[in-house]
Amino acid sequence: MAIIQQNEGDYSSSETTATEILPLFRKNTNPAYKCAVFNLLGINYENLYDYDNAIYYYNQAYKQADNELQKVVLKNNIAVVYMDKEDYQHAIQILFPLALNKDLLNGAENQARALDNLGYCYFKIGDPKSLDYMNQSLKIRKQIKDSFGIMASYIHFTEFYKDNNFEKSNSYARMAYEKATEINNVNIRLKSLALLIENSIGNESKKFSMLHLHINDSINKVRQKAKNQFAKIKYDSKKEKEENLKLKAQKAENALQLEQQKNRNQLLYFVVGIIILISIFIFNFLVAKSKKEKIKTSYNTEIRIAKKLHDELANDVYHTMAFAETQDLSNSQNKEKLLNNLDTIYSRTRNISKENSTIETGSLFISNLKDMMSGFNTNEVNILTNGIDTINWATIDNNKKITVYRVLQELLVNMKKHSQCSIVILTFKKNENKLQIDYTDNGIGATFDEKNSRNGLQNVENRIQAIKGTTTFDTKSNKGFKVSFIFPI
Incomplete structure (x- = not known):
């Protein structure tokens, strides 16, 4: 996709697309792919006039190149960027070894390109060796019928003769335009027309200007149309992919729900x-x-x-x-x-x-409660109560009466099984709209872990919580056992 965008002249979009490739690179990615992508980015940045990034990515491509031909092409690309930056001395340092080493160039086309670029650099710094190198390059290009190379040579000759031989400069500009038209290279057609405009006056200059405007307008429309079409294709493809993923996710979700x-x-x-x-x-x-x-x-x-x-x-x-x-x-x-x-x-x-055995919650509740507690009185254990008759039990909810009965029953059963006490004191007192009942004995007490391990005490806590009350245990081994619970009435 990035190559297509580049071929259509949409270098910004091509750069964006190519950049998406970089996170996909891994250590085991084929170096040839990396070289191609880096070179692609270098070309995009060069055409966007971001020369520093262009040089950076050409160098990255050079590091991934696995044959001498690729390295020669990339070195020439780097030299061209320095030429675009008008850093001709730096470009010459790269091109000079290439132009003189035929074996390194691996082909007449590469040799001609290096000679032409080297000659152009010498021309830009005023070195007379330039014409010889440019002539050598054009001769090779004509021998191998390299149309694109011939066109590039004509452009360089146009610039070479622009200031000292108007006729030759104009002639080379026309030949460059004709060759560019022949191979349908729009960029060189526009460049050669720009040179012809500089070298012409009057109606001829106007003719070339109008032609330049027409071609430039046409190519801009074509590229914009291609850009829009490509954007739509990309959007449609992305949308279809998202819909497919959504459909798969929905199917998976339906299966999971089932x-x-x-x-x-x-x-x-x-x-x-x-x-x-x-x-x-x-x-x-x-x-x-x-x-x-x-x-x-x-x-x-x-x-x-x-x-x-x-x-x-x-x-x-x-x-x-x-x-x-x-x-x-x-x-x-x-x-x-x-x-x-x-x-x-x-x-x-x-x-x-x-x-859930039957518990009387009416008028006999308090007498039955006392009877139940007194049933735990023995020669060894004395059960004492304090304040039980000060409570108006008739106003207390039946369910809470049952809870009090069961909780006290649980505590006394627990006492009988584990406490080894001689005295138990049960204190009843009303605190505003709450009833507080304190249980105390002088037995061996219990640690917190022992308290948790006894189901009876756990039941006490659960029952009090059921009537929205709270329970406080004071469990110290060998110091008796104390528990206090309070709930709203």
Whole structure:
């Protein structure tokens, strides 16, 4: 693409396209490709009058050249850039060895080019050797019928004779124009016409000027049209590529969504199955209990259990399903985490069923609570309460009464199993719109790790959290055990 743009005279676009190639180069890229790209960039910068960059990239191409012919051509290109910069001495230093070494030049065409450029440099610095070198070059070019080279020689002779032989200069300019027209080289046609304009006067100068304007305008239109057409082709190609990539991405996304939906469905079936089994288990439990309790008590128990399932399990089930939807279940860690979550749901459900024996929440609540606590009194352990009768239990929500009952039951069971204490003090106090209950015993206490390892104490914390309360443990080994929980009433 860069070559096409260069051939159409769009050197800026060619430079942009060629620059996109450079990041693709690797250590194992064929040096011939690198040489070609660097040379392409050198030509573009030369035509854009960025001579320093042109020399840089010609030198980069020279480093990648793998044969003497390429190196000779690139050296000549570098010399031409110095000629464009009017640094003729530097150009001569490069061209002189080339012009004298026929074996190095590897062909008459290269020798003629070096001789012509060397002669032109000598001409520009006023050295009389210039005419001999330029004549040698033209003779070789005519012998090998190098039309492009002959045309270049004519241009140089036009400039050589411009100041001292008007007729010869004009003649060479006309021959250059004719040769450029013959081989359809627009740039040389324009250059030779510019020289003819300088060497002509009157109507003839006007004729050449009009011809120059016409050709220049035509070539600009042709190049702009080609540039626009090429830009459209490039845009269409890019757009088609993007659409293909988008289509592939959409197909991949659809396949992924189908797979995710399949996984979600499987998980949903699994969870629904577990919930159905749990529901059957709870239902059977309630049916068995209903034979021993009144209809109202059974009804209240069902409502409480249903609420507990909703409050304690619904959130876990939701998060478990969300986890399954968003994570890759083929990953072993994610799969293990999912199974652990499901096991937790099952364990929590099983605990709910175990904990839900009937608790009186009406007028008999406080007496039943005292009876439960007094049941832990023994010859070795004395249970003391403080402030329990100052609380208006009738204003406290039934669910919170049940929580208090169960929490105290858990603490006393834990005390009986682990504490080895002789005194337990339970303090009840109302603090504005909150109820605070403090438990203290003089047992062996427990470390933080031991506290975490005891399911009973973990249940205490979970129950208090369920009624939007907080729990504070003071667990120091051999210094007794203290826990305080507070919740809104």
